[in-house]
Amino acid sequence: MSEARDGAVHGADPTIEATARTTLRRKRERGSFDRATIYSILDEGLICHVGFEDEGSVVVLPTIYARTGDDIYLHGAAANRMLHQAAGVPVCVTVTLVDGIVFARSAFHHSMNYRSVVIFGTGAKVEDEAEKEAALNAIVDHIAPGRSADARGPTAVELKSTSVVRVRLAEASAKVRTGPPLDDEEDMGLAIWAGVLPFETTALAAIPDPALRQPVPLPQYVSEYAKRRLGQRDRL
Amino acid sequence: MSEARDGAVHGADPTIEATARTTLRRKRERGSFDRATIYSILDEGLICHVGFEDEGSVVVLPTIYARTGDDIYLHGAAANRMLHQAAGVPVCVTVTLVDGIVFARSAFHHSMNYRSVVIFGTGAKVEDEAEKEAALNAIVDHIAPGRSADARGPTAVELKSTSVVRVRLAEASAKVRTGPPLDDEEDMGLAIWAGVLPFETTALAAIPDPALRQPVPLPQYVSEYAKRRLGQRDRL
Numbered sequence: 001m002s003e004a005r006d007g008a009v010h011g012a013d014p015t016i017e018a019t020a021r022t023t024l025r026r027k028r029e030r031g032s033f034d035r036a037t038i039y040s041i042l043d044e045g046l047i048c049h050v051g052f053e054d055e056g057s058v059v060v061l062p063t064i065y066a067r068t069g070d071d072i073y074l075h076g077a078a079a080n081r082m083l084h085q086a087a088g089v090p091v092c093v094t095v096t097l098v099d100g101i102v103f104a105r106s107a108f109h110h111s112m113n114y115r116s117v118v119i120f121g122t123g124a125k126v127e128d129e130a131e132k133e134a135a136l137n138a139i140v141d142h143i144a145p146g147r148s149a150d151a152r153g154p155t156a157v158e159l160k161s162t163s164v165v166r167v168r169l170a171e172a173s174a175k176v177r178t179g180p181p182l183d184d185e186e187d188m189g190l191a192i193w194a195g196v197l198p199f200e201t202t203a204l205a206a207i208p209d210p211a212l213r214q215p216v217p218l219p220q221y222v223s224e225y226a227k228r229r230l231g232q233r234d235r236l
Numbered sequence: 237m238s239e240a241r242d243g244a245v246h247g248a249d250p251t252i253e254a255t256a257r258t259t260l261r262r263k264r265e266r267g268s269f270d271r272a273t274i275y276s277i278l279d280e281g282l283i284c285h286v287g288f289e290d291e292g293s294v295v296v297l298p299t300i301y302a303r304t305g306d307d308i309y310l311h312g313a314a315a316n317r318m319l320h321q322a323a324g325v326p327v328c329v330t331v332t333l334v335d336g337i338v339f340a341r342s343a344f345h346h347s348m349n350y351r352s353v354v355i356f357g358t359g360a361k362v363e364d365e366a367e368k369e370a371a372l373n374a375i376v377d378h379i380a381p382g383r384s385a386d387a388r389g390p391t392a393v394e395l396k397s398t399s400v401v402r403v404r405l406a407e408a409s410a411k412v413r414t415g416p417p418l419d420d421e422e423d424m425g426l427a428i429w430a431g432v433l434p435f436e437t438t439a440l441a442a443i444p445d446p447a448l449r450q451p452v453p454l455p456q457y458v459s460e461y462a463k464r465r466l467g468q469r470d471r472l
Contacts, residue, residue, distance in 0.1 A: 046348070049287075101380060180446060199439055212430060214427060
């Protein structure tokens with residue numbers, strides 16, 4: 001089990017309770033309610049896609065986030081449409097990691113290897129100042145662990161102009177596909193290449209801001225970023 | 237302008253008409269209704285996130301897709317919940333490419349460099365057999381150009397068990413952030429590293445299916461995949 005960000009799997013139960021919404025109707029073997037699996041996908045992802053209703057339309061927007069225990073935090077400008085809408089209403093938060101292309105002999109059985117988490121919840125605006133600051137630090141550290149201690153922290157005005165929304169991991173499930181293609185038996189002998197093309201996302205060399213007014217050494221959490229995210233190779 | 241997949245920008249108008257839903261309320265300089273920009277993001281993305289309403293809940297699911305002219309095609313098993321729900325109802329289709337982390341001096345101004353497209357539309361089930369087959373080929377070729385001509389094509393039974401949904405690019409916009417951090421003037425002299433950490437997604441060595449029953453050479457469209465997607469470096 002991968003270690004959770006806060007060092008523990010929350011609740012006594014290592015699984016999240018299944019509901020009608022989170023139970024796969026097809027290919028159930030790909031579904032998981034295991035907290036450790038769900039945590040590891042959420043912790044590896046950089047952005048989520050948040051779905052909510054806005055004036056009668058379903059809207060899906062990308063945004064960064066952080067997980068702390070069984071809570072997901074989203075943030076944005078206080079005037080932000082998504083944050084404004086997501087507080088107090090049902091939302092769906094989805095994180096997807098694309099691991100590779102699955103080339104089957106038949107066009108029909110082509111697929112992707114991926115890991116995803118779908119969370120159903122109701123957004124709650126975080127009013128408590130300590131929780132809000134902790135959540136904002138967690139979001140910065142989710143993207144680059146260690147950065148929140150280094151960057152200039154938020155001022156009172158910045159805190160006031162930022163909204164944070166909490167979504168509980170109460171109703172969530174993971175879906176994972178790994179491994180080779182699954183062709184029909186009658187296609188197995190075809191002389192068509194089949195296999196997996198794995199993907200890897202890596203960090204390139206950091207680009208210092210041309211406006212830096214003094215030489216500042218590249219922090220270790222930036223220079224080591226690539227190593228930290230090079231996990232996919234082990235997962236194939 | 238990047239060349240559209242079908243060789244032409246559709247319609248006489250190089251831009252898509254703005255609506256209330258696709259007009260950014262904040263940071264409007266990041267928004268674009270330019271068809272070429274929207275096409276290029278959709279053509280580079282591998283998966284989209286589709287939002288729709290299902291029994292009163294907003295649901296966001298990842299899926300592969302293809303763009304042909306001003307149409308986006310989604311597919312799935314005929315029994316697939318998303319496809320079933322997305323036909324005839326309003327959907328939101330979002331594609332996001334994450335290009336890098338933006339480290340500002342202040343925690344507040346941290347950001348991501350990204351390119352995204354948000355499409356609002358109504359899913360229409362594709363009933364015409366020729367359009368359906370062309371869409372399925374386009375989806376395979378979107379993931380790996382050239383593959384549909386190589387793989388064993390769909391049988392009548394496979395076609396029947398697959399649903400294809402079309403979403404018109406009638407109401408869509410792109411949002412793009414590039415470049416260095418934008419800190420407040422009073423923070424510019426701080427001795428805090430600032431800059432951009434660019435990301436790159438590459439293909440690793442292809443893994444042949446262990447069940448291949450005869451040696452099959454790796455197709456060129458697989459071996460050259462990495463080169464094809466190495467576009468990010470030029471975009472920084």
